[in-house]
Amino acid sequence: MPELPEVETIKNELIPHVAGRLIIGVVVDDDRLVRPYSIGEFCHKLLGQRVTRLSRRGKYLMFHLSSSNVLIAHLRMTGSLVINSTGDEAHTRAVLQLDNGDQLAFVDRRRLGVMWLAKNEDEVAAKLGAEPLTAEFTAEVLAKKLQCRQAPIKAVLLDQAVVAGIGNMYADEALFAARIHPLKKAGDLPSREIEKLYKVIVNVLQSAIENKGASVDTYKRPSGEQGTAHYEFNVAHRRGETCHVCGTAIERIAIRNRGSYFCPNCQKL
DNA sequence: CCCGGAACCTGAAGGC
């Protein structure tokens, strides 16, 4: 699933193909993909625009346009952005043709992904919590977001208004790295553990970016290549396998209907 | 505001 490290990788690898380019063709064949306009209006407003730069906020990818509008993409569960796919790519929902000959395809098996045209990026950025790899994210900021919350820490970490960009995999990985049980009440964490959690969130995300994201399920980079971050997972998607630290079998429980993987020995309630 | 669950969506996987 595309979380912050995956979207960051996609952004970085799209920049050489897309930044500064003119959009000379737009094809959309799924009316649920685009907002807030009809397919026709959406294509019309995009055609002839130049992509001045790309940016990312949380799991949102922004294409800044010469009209000063922003094309915002969210890949949700199974979306991917592919440069120059061979044409037989299944589940292609939209294709942008660029003036350098490159084609950018939005591919999404489960059709939950969205692209929309916004006046500016604040339309999504405003409701998000701190951006974890910037100076605005500190242990104090995290502590403030966690205090008084009665929900399990795992559920709170998935709240994009707490920290932007953390999803199911990296929440599990961060909680393991901090040795915190996913069901522990967020508001009960002592400041020492919040400090630790803050540090490992940054480390886990940075290291996953260095590995170009985790290719579990359908994630792939714009080139079609896979990321390698999942090879370093300690708990995510490792039910029944042994803990790298203590050898105990990794367990999976459901929290808010999300699979949560943890080591019952390293992460005690 | 906070919390938990359902809905959205489709392909894979497992049970019988």
Add this chain to the structure above:
DNA sequence: TGCCTTCAGGTTCCGG
């Protein structure tokens, strides 16, 4: 071989 159910999880919406 095939039908059916369950599972995957990012976001949004809704009821308590």
